[in-house]
Amino acid sequence: MATDRIVGIDLGTTNSLVAYMEGGRPVVIPGEDGLNLVPSVVALDSGGQMIVGNAARKFLIETPDHAVYSIKRLMGRGVEDVHAELKYFPFRLAEDLLAGEVLRIRLGSKTFTPPEISAHILRQLKRNAERHFGAAVTKAVITVPAYFNDAQRQATKDAGRIAGLDVLRLVNEPTAASLAYGLQEKKNGIVAVYDFGGGTFDISILKLHDGIFEVIATNGDTHLGGDDIDNLLIGIALDDIAGDMHTDVRRKAGVVQAIRKAVIDAKIHLSTCADAEIGVQLPDGKRYEREITRDLFQRLIAPILERTVGPCRQALKDAQLKPEQIDEVVLVGGSTRIPQVRKLVQEIFGREELHTELNPDEVVALGAAVQANILSGGSAATENMLLLDVTPLSLGIEALGGVVAKIIHRNSTIPASAVEHFTTGVEGQTNVAIHVVQGERELAKDCRSLARFDLRGIPPLPAGMPRIEVRFLIDANGILQVAAREQRSGKEAQISVQPSYGLTDDQVEKMILESFDFAEQDLSERQLVEARNEAETILTALAKGRTSPAWAVLTAREHEEIAGLESALLRKKGGDDHKLIRAAIDALNRATMRLAELMMDSAVATVLHGKTMGEVDLGEGPEAPHPIGKAEFK
């Protein structure tokens, strides 16, 4: 059923992808430009349209105040968390932000929350998939860094909802990668996945057992990636320009973005060459040029790479494994293309051989497609495959003195639950406040505050008498759910969950409504895509018709009319008005009706080349309702 199609999405810091299982293997669905990667860049053009991906990149340099990248860094975070980021990223926060409010980013004169911006990226991927299938896509599996906390996961789910996607599952990126590899290899053993991407680092250790992918331990840093390397090099270039050339361009966002592009090119170049050049044209007509050797590059980035070692050691310790007990090591994420990163991984795990067979930029999306296939009921390829993931961070509640009492430990297989009992401290008290945190530190103030719950409607009793049972459950997405009950009276205590950094349900609903404006834009785009696909179908059919014996039966006038309408359709197809394309299709359709009939007759008469009716290419005839954009037509 077309409506039950579930796609897999990698919503990355630098690039995003959508993939789907076709014929037993996952494939990435390319965009209209034919490219698999959709840069995670969103821009607002002068006409108020949202531009996403490659087309949005030029805005970063031309109108930097109308464009944003690496938005994933801000997902699920509060104002006070992101001060450090603001030094390095040109995020322009809304000026009227209140403490505890969800961040909003300025694009031109408008403001957007990180989930709304991510929703634009998701909507682009959704469109790409819809163009590919020629049908609506409403269900998705989205990947998140394994070390994402509850708020970051919730924000990702919200982004999906705003984009009109039912997010059936959030899958951890390294785990998804292991699914993609597992589909190929089908081996039992212990696998470590080292996932070093654009903005996040994860390490996961899994046990593969007859199709079960059981995560034993995971660790990471949600703010460590290729971005940090870029920022380091940008910093050096800015210092050079300020010092040697006496030009301060730090505040010129467009120039900074041009430098960013130049250092990324140099970084990529250095993965294969011994040296590279960073060259940028400055606004005063001068040109900044600097040569950087691989040796210098390696010395510069060593401290950044070193930050991945601690999480690896901790994951091994949590898994109670020694490096030599790991059977396979898999590399994921664009930053693992850097030779020095590979060398470091070889050192950590004490081996030469690393798995890099699958494209490190695509493997997570491919794994998401595998998980999507499993959720849709599975297929021969995914039969017996099951993912058992863990929660990356311990869940705790704030106890007396601000100390955290852990109730679900990190690396517990999810879904996981814990039951805690609470009571009152004052006679007649009817409310109890609970503060839930996530993290490994001992004091609540050092952990991430997830939510404050208010247990209300407790029957007024002497202090300590009520016995309120609260059940905490982390679901398969790694997201917390809470339920409470007063046991003595059997009454369900009401809970109002105040997420510390999330959008409320009402806010998400409102954003969904607002997104209808964009949905209209989506709709007209979809109609255009569908009309173009249909035009392709009829043009292909016509080309086949010309080679059939029936073509000779038509009169010269008919030939002429058809040729005229054909070139008209070809012209309209290049335009962007779906109604004009439709009209041209209809005209050509009418003019070719007799051709279709003749072809049908001859098809029936001769059963062309021994084919059955259904196989004859023009059997459906151009007058039949055209299948909307068959996947075969690109």
Place this chain on the structure above:
Amino acid sequence: MTEAPTKSLLTVLATTSPTEAACWSCGEMRAAHFCSACGKVQPARPVDYFTFFGLPRKLHLDVAALEREFYQLSRKLHPDLFAQAGEEEQRWSLEKSSQLNDAYRTLKDPIARTEYLLRLAGVEFQEQSQQATEKARASGQAKQQVVPPDLLEEVFELNMQLEELRAEQKLGKQDVALVHDLKQHEKHFQETLHALDHELQHAWKDWDHLVSDAEHGKAAAHEKWNEARDRMVGVLNRRSYVRNLVRDVGDAIG
């Protein structure tokens, strides 16, 4: 003699297999997690972890068999298999698989398993975790923790040395001999841990015998149960104390 715990130990031996009720979908009498007739998942009910796996409340346990059972049940209960099911079945799958994961996590670990069984038997443990220590520190109370008498002397010496080491570290110094001494202590306490694990296994044997006898209708007297229980509580308390010492030393030498 120890006083009887709040919950009679004999009640611990009550039902060891989930009771059967009618299947919500087809009405047949069903097995614990799925209907034996139509295979549908059944609503989660509050059961203890032993009951969830259909195990007797014994402490010797075939962990490999438990793992196989865990994988088998995961293949049937995990929410991934119910992504297309109705809302209610999705919820049951979520609740059941969380029960499954919680139960497996607890039972596969020998210490967690023993503590869990003792809690079922009404024992309340003095929290000796790092959190409890921090909590006590934060609230300004001294943590109530009884030093096992035979360790008293060594613990005293160890604490002195730890203090000394921390003071030196503050000054940026490192006394090689002191670190060596501490490592010796750490090694000794590690050995003590091993010995305690061995002792715990003996205590399990006593308990498991009592359970077997009761299963054969030869219920032992209360005192016997209490004896077996108290022995395990004693070992666990000592073990937790020693483990914290090992951790403190580990933290100090880094």
